[in-house]
Amino acid sequence: MAGVRIRGLAKRFEGKVVLEGLDLEVGDGELLTLLGPSGCGKTTTLRCVAGLERPDGGEIHIGDRLVASPAAGVHEPPNRRGIGMVFQSYALWPHMTVFSNVAYPLRIRRRDRATIRRQVLEVLAAVGMEAYAERSVTALSGGQQQRVALARALVAQPQVLLFDEPLSNLDAKLRIAMRRQIRAVHDQAGAASVYVTHDQEEAITLSDRVVVLDRGVVQQVGTPRDIYRRPANRFVADFLGFENLLTATVVGGGGDRVGLRLAGAGGGVMASSTHPRLAGETVVLAVRAGDIACEPVPTAGSPGDPAGGLLGTLVSTEDAGDRVERTVEVGGQRLLARSPETEGDPDVLRPGDAVLVRVAPTRAVALDDTGARPAETRPHHHRPAASTREGT
Amino acid sequence: MPADVAGSARTGAWRGRRRAGRPPRRITPGLLVLCALCLVLFVWPVLMLAYGAFRTAPPDLGGSFSAHGFLATLSDGSMWQAFGNSILLSGSTVLLSTALAVYLAWTVTRTDTPLRRLVTPMMVMTFAIPPLFFTLSWAMLGQQPVGLLDKALHALFGVAPFNAQSWYGMIGVSVLAATAAEYLLLLGPFLALDRSLEEAALVSGARRLRAFVTIELPALAPSILGVMILGFVLGLGFLTVPLLLGEPAGIYVLPTEIYRLIDGTSPANYAGASTLSLLLVAVVLVLVAAQQRLIGRRSFTTMTGKSFRRERLRLGKARYVGTAVILVYGLLALVLPLGQFVLGSFEPYFGVYKHLSLVNYRTVLGTAGTGSAFWTTVVVAVVAGFCASCLAVWIALVGQRSRSRLRRLPDLSLWLLWAVPGITLSLGIIWAYLSVPGLKRLYATQWIVLLALVVGTAPIASRALSGPIGQIARDLEEAARTAGASAFRATVGILLRLVLPAFAVSWFLAGIVASGNLDIPILLASPTNQTVPLVAYNLYDNGSLAGAAAVFCLLLAGIACVLALGAAVRGVLGLRARRLLGGDRAPQGAGTTPAGGVG
Numbered sequence: 006m007a008g009v010r011i012r013g014l015a016k017r018f019e020g021k022v023v024l025e026g027l028d029l030e031v032g033d034g035e036l037l038t039l040l041g042p043s044g045c046g047k048t049t050t051l052r053c054v055a056g057l058e059r060p061d062g063g064e065i066h067i068g069d070r071l072v073a074s075p076a077a078g079v080h081e082p083p084n085r086r087g088i089g090m091v092f093q094s095y096a097l098w099p100h101m102t103v104f105s106n107v108a109y110p111l112r113i114r115r116r117d118r119a120t121i122r123r124q125v126l127e128v129l130a131a132v133g134m135e136a137y138a139e140r141s142v143t144a145l146s147g148g149q150q151q152r153v154a155l156a157r158a159l160v161a162q163p164q165v166l167l168f169d170e171p172l173s174n175l176d177a178k179l180r181i182a183m184r185r186q187i188r189a190v191h192d193q194a195g196a197a198s199v200y201v202t203h204d205q206e207e208a209i210t211l212s213d214r215v216v217v218l219d220r221g222v223v224q225q226v227g228t229p230r231d232i233y234r235r236p237a238n239r240f241v242a243d244f245l246g247f248e249n250l251l252t253a254t255v256v257g258g259g260g261d262r263v264g265l266r267l268a269g270a271g272g273g274v275m276a277s278s279t280h281p282r283l284a285g286e287t288v289v290l291a292v293r294a295g296d297i298a299c300e301p302v303p304t305a306g307s308p309g310d311p312a313g314g315l316l317g318t319l320v321s322t323e324d325a326g327d328r329v330e331r332t333v334e335v336g337g338q339r340l341l342a343r344s345p346e347t348e349g350d351p352d353v354l355r356p357g358d359a360v361l362v363r364v365a366p367t368r369a370v371a372l373d374d375t376g377a378r379p380a381e382t383r384p385h386h387h388r389p390a391a392s393t394r395e396g397t
Numbered sequence: 398m399p400a401d402v403a404g405s406a407r408t409g410a411w412r413g414r415r416r417a418g419r420p421p422r423r424i425t426p427g428l429l430v431l432c433a434l435c436l437v438l439f440v441w442p443v444l445m446l447a448y449g450a451f452r453t454a455p456p457d458l459g460g461s462f463s464a465h466g467f468l469a470t471l472s473d474g475s476m477w478q479a480f481g482n483s484i485l486l487s488g489s490t491v492l493l494s495t496a497l498a499v500y501l502a503w504t505v506t507r508t509d510t511p512l513r514r515l516v517t518p519m520m521v522m523t524f525a526i527p528p529l530f531f532t533l534s535w536a537m538l539g540q541q542p543v544g545l546l547d548k549a550l551h552a553l554f555g556v557a558p559f560n561a562q563s564w565y566g567m568i569g570v571s572v573l574a575a576t577a578a579e580y581l582l583l584l585g586p587f588l589a590l591d592r593s594l595e596e597a598a599l600v601s602g603a604r605r606l607r608a609f610v611t612i613e614l615p616a617l618a619p620s621i622l623g624v625m626i627l628g629f630v631l632g633l634g635f636l637t638v639p640l641l642l643g644e645p646a647g648i649y650v651l652p653t654e655i656y657r658l659i660d661g662t663s664p665a666n667y668a669g670a671s672t673l674s675l676l677l678v679a680v681v682l683v684l685v686a687a688q689q690r691l692i693g694r695r696s697f698t699t700m701t702g703k704s705f706r707r708e709r710l711r712l713g714k715a716r717y718v719g720t721a722v723i724l725v726y727g728l729l730a731l732v733l734p735l736g737q738f739v740l741g742s743f744e745p746y747f748g749v750y751k752h753l754s755l756v757n758y759r760t761v762l763g764t765a766g767t768g769s770a771f772w773t774t775v776v777v778a779v780v781a782g783f784c785a786s787c788l789a790v791w792i793a794l795v796g797q798r799s800r801s802r803l804r805r806l807p808d809l810s811l812w813l814l815w816a817v818p819g820i821t822l823s824l825g826i827i828w829a830y831l832s833v834p835g836l837k838r839l840y841a842t843q844w845i846v847l848l849a850l851v852v853g854t855a856p857i858a859s860r861a862l863s864g865p866i867g868q869i870a871r872d873l874e875e876a877a878r879t880a881g882a883s884a885f886r887a888t889v890g891i892l893l894r895l896v897l898p899a900f901a902v903s904w905f906l907a908g909i910v911a912s913g914n915l916d917i918p919i920l921l922a923s924p925t926n927q928t929v930p931l932v933a934y935n936l937y938d939n940g941s942l943a944g945a946a947a948v949f950c951l952l953l954a955g956i957a958c959v960l961a962l963g964a965a966v967r968g969v970l971g972l973r974a975r976r977l978l979g980g981d982r983a984p985q986g987a988g989t990t991p992a993g994g995v996g
């Protein structure tokens with residue numbers, strides 16, 4: 006069985022801690038994404054798995070094999086780890102043709118000529134580059150180079166595939182096309198893949214599971230839907246584009262649903278929570294702008310009802326073509342609401358008007374008010390390693 | 398994936414590469430002056446060699462045209478033997494020294510070999526010491542039966558088969574000197590090569606050694622080949638080593654033959670010497686052209702944005718092999734020659750190890766000619782280095798700024814100079830200036846030596862300056878455009894300041910090379926205006942090895958002072974100088990941020 010298991014990985018550079026006690030598991034056939042801001046240690050993690058970097062602590066297993074463990078004095082060199090890797094810069098060898106680049110891993114493995122030829126052409130066909138086999142790699146466009154790099158990583162049918170931001174040098178259109186190709190190639194190869202990116206959209210659309218990293222510590226592990234809809238803490242919510250992070254107080258509810266009240270905002274909001282909360286606890290209310298609607302205050306409202314919405318004042322309206330963005334002040338905090346362009350008159354609401362803000366109850370999340378203190382957030386171990394695959 | 402996507406990406410890249418907003422195409426007076434200057438300084442002497450090959454008399458004695466000298470020289474078997482010897486000497490030197498330089502560059506940039514940090518300073522020192530120094534001190538070391546090495550070997554083994562005045566001695570000493578230059582030239586490409594190329598090979602399953610041999614080495618091949626051809630070319634025209642170590646053993650090469658035809662035959666055979674010079678220049682031109690054809694401007698080394706130091710290859714016990722190589726090189730290139738020199742300079746008579754005294758220094762400094770030789774050398778080195786660097790700045794600026802077709806001319810004529818070895822250049826200059834009535838008065842003055850040294854060191858200065866200026870010019874253009882500042886003020890005010898550190902390095906390099914040069918003063922200087930290398934050579938030639946050692950110790954002390962001063966200045970300007978020099982490593986078109994100063 007293949008797959009990668011990382012336990013307690015630690016890495017320092019010149020005394021500076023980059024990774025500390027990192028745990029990760031990638032199942033066979035799974036595509037796991039490492040997502041995080043620049044400098045959080047994604048590349049370092051990947052390079053430790055590849056064997057290009059020596060960890061200072063912890064263990065890495067590939068399949069059943071222990072490949073790195075400083076405590077046990079184990080460090081398998083990269084060439085014996087049976088991995089394929091796509092580098093951010095592609096790292097194609099400029100003095101070789103496309104064919105020789107892709108054939109290199111097979112030549113190292115001493116396959117015979119005919120096998121090499123067949124397998125190389127097969128994998129080049131899989132990435133749509135068979136017509137370019139005899140070209141020099143320096144005479145290719147960025148997207149073509151990227152596909153050659155992909156073919157080279159795949160050709161020896163490695164059990165583990167590593168991708169280090171392979172799409173970051175491409176333009177937006179090409180990126181989407183290549184994303185699909187990578188997913189297809191991964192599914193076909195059935196390898197365990199680790200994919201590094203700092204682009205949340207890429208992570209959401211591509212992966213089976215996403216690991217969000219900050220400063221070398223796992224913030225959350227989950228399916229793309231989980232990560233997107235139910236961030237585990239303020240950092241993840243912020244990083245995944247929750248525009249509104251508001252301070253609120255728990256007023257009731259139990260289990261994974263809680264009622265919240267914002268100081269000076271009249272009514273209240275229902276939100277989901279990962280764990281039961283005590284009334285009076287201060288939490289962070291995270292909501293995407295698209296899940297908030299504004300409407301004129303009805304004359305006979307019921308402001309005491311937590312689901313009834315928040316009372317606020319419209320600060321400004323911005324017409325962004327196909328949607329309208331409104332900034333509303335509620336009890337001293339500002340929030341952003343985004344609604345699709347309505348046929349109705351957009352000028353019904355004017356700056357200074359009192360508005361009723363409604364938050365979609367299933368989309369709001371109550372988070373611990375711990376800021377982004379990484380060390381206190383633990384990965385969610387209750388989720389099975391080989392998770393159910395989510396559509397991409 | 399749809400083809401049009403790839404297509405649009407490609408055109409996008411092309412668009413990015415095109416450089417916008419060049420000044421209009423026109424010929425300025427400045428450009429004309431520069432072109433004329435380059436033609437007179439660089440091209441004319443070479444053309445005059447061809448003229449001289451067909452003259453019947455020495456430069457200032459009239460004579461007529463005749464093909465006799467030319468044909469007689471070419472049909473002389475001993476000339477062709479010298480030609481063969483030249484190729485053998487230069488070829489074997491280049492092969493050995495390149496192998497050593499590549500090995501050391503790899504050791505320094507990729508492995509955890511102990512003492513690797515010593516290598517670069519050692520190479521800089523070796524490079525800064527004039528080649529005449531090695532040659533002299535090795536001639537002394539291997540002198541039978543009194544040289545230091547000879548004595549030591551006798552004491553240890555009872556026999557000392559080593560004699561510096563032989564093929565082995567010539568090749569060995571040439572390798573020591575050439576390795577330093579080649580190492581310094583290769584260090585940049587080794588550092589600039591994208592490390593992920595190697596890592597991709599490792600991940601593909603290759604072992605480190607295989608990754609190096611199949612990936613890194615071929616990717617570096619254009620750089621290595623370029624260095625080899627340059628080394629071969631320079632080796633062909635190298636006079637010092639064969640003059641001091643080959644001739645006594647009856648081994649002749651082209652440069653020594655050229656020298657002998659002028660200085661060792663009576664009457665001097667200028668036509669023959671010119672013919673040989675032409676032959677040398679022709680061979681070198683063919684080689685340079687071949688190199689351009691073969692590899693052109695292709696360079697695989699790319700600067701990457703990430704300049705993190707990557708894991709070094711852990712060699713285990715084998716790492717001490719590298720340490721041993723480093724130590725042996727240091728011993729042979731620096732410790733032994735320096736030791737022999739210092740010791741020798743205190744010996745009353747070379748080989749007499751008793752009664753050490755300062756008598757040589759007293760004699761040398763007491764001699765009227767020597768004192769003035771030091772003065773001449775200092776002046777000539779400082780002025781020649783300065784002029785050559787100014788010329789190089791001018792040529793680089795014109796090459797990059799002008800749009801006129803003529804802009805390539807100064808650069809090309811400078812290129813021609815690589816093909817003209819020192820002794821050949823001196824001969825060309827003699828022809829060029831003695832044939833013009835008004836300029837004849839320059840002959841045998843220190844002005845002509847100075848002029849020849851400016852011409853001789855201009856290529857070195859150009860190499861040190863054109864890269865940094867390329868970087869600055871690009872940045873300036875953009876800055877000027879965004880700031881909308883007056884182009885002239887920006888150029889003068891900013892460029893001069895930015896170019897200063899690189900200029901200092903170039904001045905220093907050219908000055909060092911000029912001060913240790915023997916090939917040029919040996920033909921051009923008269924007894925009244927000798928330079929230090931010439932004085933040292935004459936002392937050696939007259940059998941006064943101890944005196945030569947004393948003279949050279951003084952010169953080395955002077956160079957050491959300048960080096961120390963340079964290091965101090967560099968410490969002050971440090972960062973900027975390194976950034977600018979680092980830019981030299983980047984290929985011209987690379988738009989990435991220079992990440993120099995790695996390692």
Ligand SMILES: Nc1ncnc2c1ncn2[C@@H]1O[C@H](COP(=O)(O)OP(=O)(O)OP(=O)(O)O)[C@@H](O)[C@H]1O
Binds near residue numbers: 018
């Ligand atoms: N060889 C090295 N030497 C010193 N520091 C390093 C080295 N490699 C990485 N670092 C540091 O470790 C931290 C993590 O680096 P890493 O490359 O893993 O980040 P990343 O998450 O991949 O970021 P990015 O998205 O920008 O690629 C950074 O702060 C970086 O400066």
Ligand SMILES: [Mg+2]
Binds near residue numbers: 047048170
């Ligand atoms: Mg990275």
